[in-house]
Amino acid sequence: MATLDAIDRQIIALLQANGKMNNKEVANKIGLSVTPTFERIKRLERIGVIEGYTALINRKAIGRDLKVVCQVSLKSHQKEGIDVFESAIRELPEVSHAYHVAGATDYMLIIEVANMEVYQDFLKNRLARIPHIGQVNSSFVMSELK
Numbered sequence: 001m002a003t004l005d006a007i008d009r010q011i012i013a014l015l016q017a018n019g020k021m022n023n024k025e026v027a028n029k030i031g032l033s034v035t036p037t038f039e040r041i042k043r044l045e046r047i048g049v050i051e052g053y054t055a056l057i058n059r060k061a062i063g064r065d066l067k068v069v070c071q072v073s074l075k076s077h078q079k080e081g082i083d084v085f086e087s088a089i090r091e092l093p094e095v096s097h098a099y100h101v102a103g104a105t106d107y108m109l110i111i112e113v114a115n116m117e118v119y120q121d122f123l124k125n126r127l128a129r130i131p132h133i134g135q136v137n138s139s140f141v142m143s144e145l146k
Helices: 005-018 023-030 034-046 079-090 114-126
Strands: 066-074 096-100 107-113 133-140
Touching: 005 023, 005 034, 023 034, 023 096, 034 114, 066 079, 066 114, 079 096, 107 114
Parallel strands: none
Antiparallel strands: 066 107, 066 133, 096 107
16 A cells, blocks of 8 residues: 555545646645656556546436446356456446445446437347346436535
């Protein structure tokens, strides 16, 4: 685990809020000059605290109005079945996030599609065809709070 001081934590919070913020903007916010700020950011990247930068996409603007939280249980927990399932999930563009979880189900998937009809087609013709799935439960996101 990396040792982070208060300035490192400020930098992380600023970049989490706006990954496009340049070094000068970050430096102004934290009260350092540009060069030490740049060096701190590069160190955070080098030690793996900052893994990369991404864009937050408005899913409605790209026609993915429906967000589904899908819980999947496998029929068995043999390595082969797990590997087949995980490999297949990685290939489905509708799945924006996939988590192997502990508890009542084995996987939690976040699926983003245009509407209920598209989700039904995805469920019947793509997800349900993956071998080793035992049960699927779907919950539909009504609003995002955070």
